[in-house]
Amino acid sequence: KQEVTQIPAALSVPEGENLVLNCSFTDSAIYNLQWFRQDPGKGLTSLLLIQSSQREQTSGRLNASLDKSSGRSTLYIAASQPGDSATYLCAALPIYNQGGKLIFGQGTELSVKP
Amino acid sequence: ETGVTQTPRHLVMGMTNKKSLKCEQHLGHNAMYWYKQSAKKPLELMFVYSLEERVENNSVPSRFSPECPNSSHLFLHLHTLQPEDSALYLCASSQGQGGRYNTEAFFGQGTRLTVV
Numbered sequence: 001k002q003e004v005t006q007i008p009a010a011l012s013v014p015e016g017e018n019l020v021l022n023c024s025f026t027d028s029a030i031y032n033l034q035w036f037r038q039d040p041g042k043g044l045t046s047l048l049l050i051q052s053s054q055r056e057q058t059s060g061r062l063n064a065s066l067d068k069s070s071g072r073s074t075l076y077i078a079a080s081q082p083g084d085s086a087t088y089l090c091a092a093l094p095i096y097n098q099g100g101k102l103i104f105g106q107g108t109e110l111s112v113k114p
Numbered sequence: 115e116t117g118v119t120q121t122p123r124h125l126v127m128g129m130t131n132k133k134s135l136k137c138e139q140h141l142g143h144n145a146m147y148w149y150k151q152s153a154k155k156p157l158e159l160m161f162v163y164s165l166e167e168r169v170e171n172n173s174v175p176s177r178f179s180p181e182c183p184n185s186s187h188l189f190l191h192l193h194t195l196q197p198e199d200s201a202l203y204l205c206a207s208s209q210g211q212g213g214r215y216n217t218e219a220f221f222g223q224g225t226r227l228t229v230v
Contacts, residue, residue: 006158022132031214031216032136032216034218034219036221041202041224041226042117042223042224043116043204043221043222043223043224044119044204044206044221045116045221046116046219046220046221049217049218051216089157091157091219093216098147099145099147099161099162099164099169099210100146100147100208100210100216100217100219102157102159102206102219103156103157103158104157105156106154106155106156107156
């Protein structure tokens, strides 16, 4: 059974810092891993999708990496801004399931202070 | 704008009411999903529809009844809910081929449901 864990649960940093959010998963048999952002009371916004054959993806100040052998993914945010404050969720898509059932971690709540 | 629209955004209902949540996707995807997000818990999959057929029902109580009339629309019919069903209900869509739904998933803004 696939389990996804995100550490830390909450993180507070001053504006301008570079930071890393961690995501670990127990079963390496995944199609892909996806990172999302969620603002309070809102839906999920897809940030980056890494296919199982890829090692990393980049979008603007965001870089996500994937190491299937160790069951880890990281989301790197460069030069953080107050507008980056949100909850960041990672989700793994297991190979052995019906449909496209994503397995989510509990999220990291990020606060970037001006 | 993610291409997935949910209505209503907020809903308050009594335990004896019947209501429906609506989801529409404009992405041309062939799979749609209902997820539930309760406070302090990871998102949980409720239902998956692929090509308008339900492919997974994740042990959801019968007071939740999904309907997928076509590949662009998904409903969640609610009746005789309990206060513990209060949560954020999220709809998502993705594209599948040959039984694999391994493309990027897009989510709606969610419906905040409160059962009183």
